[in-house]
Amino acid sequence: MTQPGNSPASRDIAYHLHPYTNLKTHETAGPLIIASGKGVTVTDESGKEYIEGVAGLWCTSLGFDEPRLVEAAIRQMRTLPFYHAFAHKSHEPAIDLAEQLIALAPVPMSKVFFACSGSEANDTAVKLVWYYNNALGRPQKKKIIARQKAYHGVTVAAASLTGLPNCHRDFDLPISGILHTDCPHYYRYGEPGESEEAFATRLADNLEALILREGPETVAAFIAEPVMGAGGVILPPETYFAKVQAVLAKYDVLLIADEVICGYGRTGNMWGSQTYGLKPDILTSAKALTSAYLPLSAVLVSDPIYRACVDESAKIGTFGHGYTYSGHPVSCAVALETLNIYEERDIVGHVRALAPTLQRGLRSFRDHPLVGEVRGIGLIGGIELVADKATKQAFDPSLAVGAKLVGFSHQHGAILRPIGDTIGFSPPLIIQSEEVEALLFRFEKALADTADWLVREGVKIG
Known part of the structure; x- marks a missing residue:
C-alpha cells in the first residue's frame, strides 16, 4: 500500500476509523x-x-x-493506577464516589454501578431491567419503550433504544423487544390548533395505547432523556412527563432517566430529572461526571431493583455483569474532584x-x-x-x-x-x-x- 505522508492529517486518513463521520468524504476532506x-x-x-x-x-x-482534575489523576496514578471491583474487591475512590452520587441523586437511590460510557450505562440499565423481572418471576415483562429521535448510545442494546435511523441502518438494529413511541417535539409534531398540554396528553395516550397493544405484562420500562440531545435539543412540552409517569405507574413500568447529557448542571439543576419532575427507578449518567477528562459512567438504581438483584445473584451464585474498568480508580478520583469543583464554585x-x-x-x-x-x-x-x-x-x-x-x-x-x-x-x-x-x-x-x-x-x- 502507498505510505501516507508525515502530516497528522494524512496519517489520520490512513489509519484512523472515525465515529459519526462520512468515511468517504473524510478520505478527501480530512480532519x-x-x-x-x-x-x-x-x-x-x-x-x-x-x-x-x-x-x-x-x-x-x-x-x-482545569489543573485540579489533572492533579487528581496524577495523585491517583501514583497511589493506585488500577484496580477492579470484581469478586468482593474495591477501593476508596469508587466507594467515595458511589456515596457522593447517592447523596446527590434526585430521588432516593440505593446503589451505583460504574461503567465507562453512556452507551455502556444504558446497556447496563437494559440488562438490569431484564434481570429484575426474571428475579420477580416475570419472564415475559421485558420490552423497553424508547422514543423516536431519542439518543441513548451505540452499543447493541443502547443503539436499539436510540430512535435515529442511521444508528440502525445496516447494523441490523434494533434488536427485538425494543419499541419506540412518539417524539415529544411540539414544533414538528403538534397538530394545528393543538396546545402544548393537549399535545402532551395525546402523546401520553399514545404511550398507553402502545402498552395495551403489546400487553402490560410484557412491557418492563420506558427510557427518556429529560432534554433530548442528539435528536435535536428537544425540550418536553408542558405537563408531558407528569402525564407519562402516570401511565407508567398505572402499568408497573419502570422509568429510566438517561441523564448522560443533562446531568451535573446542564439544565440549571444538578439533574434534568429535577428540572422536569422525573422520578426514575434507574438513572444513567456520564460525560460531565468527570468533565470528560477520563471515561466514566454511573448507573444509579433504586432499592427494589437492587434487592431483586441480590436475590437473583444468590440463586445463580453471582451477579454476572461488569467491565474490567468498572469504577476505575483514576476515573473515580477525577470524578470526585469534578464534583468538589461543582460544589465549591x-x-x-x-x-x-x-x-x-x-x-x-x-x-x-x-x-x-x-x-x-x-x-x-x-x-x-x-x-x-x-x-x-x-x-x-x-x-x-x-x-x-x-x-x-x-x-x-x-x-x-x-x-x-x-x-x-x-x-x-x-x-x-x-x-x-x-x-x-x-x-x-x-x-x-x-x-x-x-x-x-x-x-x-x-x-x-x-
Missing part, C-alpha cells in the same frame, strides 16, 4: 486536528482558536485546562445566572428568515433552520444546510454541532457572559454566510 485547549477554547494545529460551543460532545463542563448557580444570557441570545435569531424554532434551557440550546418559516418546510437533506453552517462557523472561530438542520449549543458550564456573546456573534456571522450561500445556490428561503 480538523485540535492540538490544545484552554478554558472554553480549543486551538487547531495551525494555531487557529475556536470557542468550543458544544463542550466537545456536550461533556467538557469545566473547560479544557456553585456551578449550578453559575448556570442559572448565565442561562438567560444564552437563551435571550439564541432567541434573538427567531426573526431570521432561516430560523424556524429556537429552543433551550440552562446552557443547552438548539436553532432549527427551515426553508419556509410559515409552513415549517425543511430544507432538502441533500443540501446539508446545518453542516454547511457549522463549516462557516469554523471559519469564524466557533465549533457548533449540526443535528440535521438544527444547530446545537452546549458550551462548557464555566463559560462567561462575554464568551457567550462572542459565541453568538460568531454564529450570527455563520448564519449570514449560510443565507448568502443558499442565495448563490438558487435556493428560495424565507
Whole structure:
C-alpha cells in the first residue's frame, strides 16, 4: 500500500476509523486536528482558536485546562493506577464516589454501578431491567419503550433504544423487544390548533395505547432523556412527563432517566430529572461526571431493583455483569474532584445566572428568515433552520444546510454541532457572559454566510 505522508492529517486518513463521520468524504476532506485547549477554547494545529460551543460532545463542563482534575489523576496514578471491583474487591475512590452520587441523586437511590460510557450505562440499565423481572418471576415483562429521535448510545442494546435511523441502518438494529413511541417535539409534531398540554396528553395516550397493544405484562420500562440531545435539543412540552409517569405507574413500568447529557448542571439543576419532575427507578449518567477528562459512567438504581438483584445473584451464585474498568480508580478520583469543583464554585448557580444570557441570545435569531424554532434551557440550546418559516418546510437533506453552517462557523472561530438542520449549543458550564456573546456573534456571522450561500445556490428561503 502507498505510505501516507508525515502530516497528522494524512496519517489520520490512513489509519484512523472515525465515529459519526462520512468515511468517504473524510478520505478527501480530512480532519480538523485540535492540538490544545484552554478554558472554553480549543486551538487547531495551525494555531487557529475556536470557542468550543458544544463542550466537545456536550461533556467538557469545566473547560479544557482545569489543573485540579489533572492533579487528581496524577495523585491517583501514583497511589493506585488500577484496580477492579470484581469478586468482593474495591477501593476508596469508587466507594467515595458511589456515596457522593447517592447523596446527590434526585430521588432516593440505593446503589451505583460504574461503567465507562453512556452507551455502556444504558446497556447496563437494559440488562438490569431484564434481570429484575426474571428475579420477580416475570419472564415475559421485558420490552423497553424508547422514543423516536431519542439518543441513548451505540452499543447493541443502547443503539436499539436510540430512535435515529442511521444508528440502525445496516447494523441490523434494533434488536427485538425494543419499541419506540412518539417524539415529544411540539414544533414538528403538534397538530394545528393543538396546545402544548393537549399535545402532551395525546402523546401520553399514545404511550398507553402502545402498552395495551403489546400487553402490560410484557412491557418492563420506558427510557427518556429529560432534554433530548442528539435528536435535536428537544425540550418536553408542558405537563408531558407528569402525564407519562402516570401511565407508567398505572402499568408497573419502570422509568429510566438517561441523564448522560443533562446531568451535573446542564439544565440549571444538578439533574434534568429535577428540572422536569422525573422520578426514575434507574438513572444513567456520564460525560460531565468527570468533565470528560477520563471515561466514566454511573448507573444509579433504586432499592427494589437492587434487592431483586441480590436475590437473583444468590440463586445463580453471582451477579454476572461488569467491565474490567468498572469504577476505575483514576476515573473515580477525577470524578470526585469534578464534583468538589461543582460544589465549591456553585456551578449550578453559575448556570442559572448565565442561562438567560444564552437563551435571550439564541432567541434573538427567531426573526431570521432561516430560523424556524429556537429552543433551550440552562446552557443547552438548539436553532432549527427551515426553508419556509410559515409552513415549517425543511430544507432538502441533500443540501446539508446545518453542516454547511457549522463549516462557516469554523471559519469564524466557533465549533457548533449540526443535528440535521438544527444547530446545537452546549458550551462548557464555566463559560462567561462575554464568551457567550462572542459565541453568538460568531454564529450570527455563520448564519449570514449560510443565507448568502443558499442565495448563490438558487435556493428560495424565507
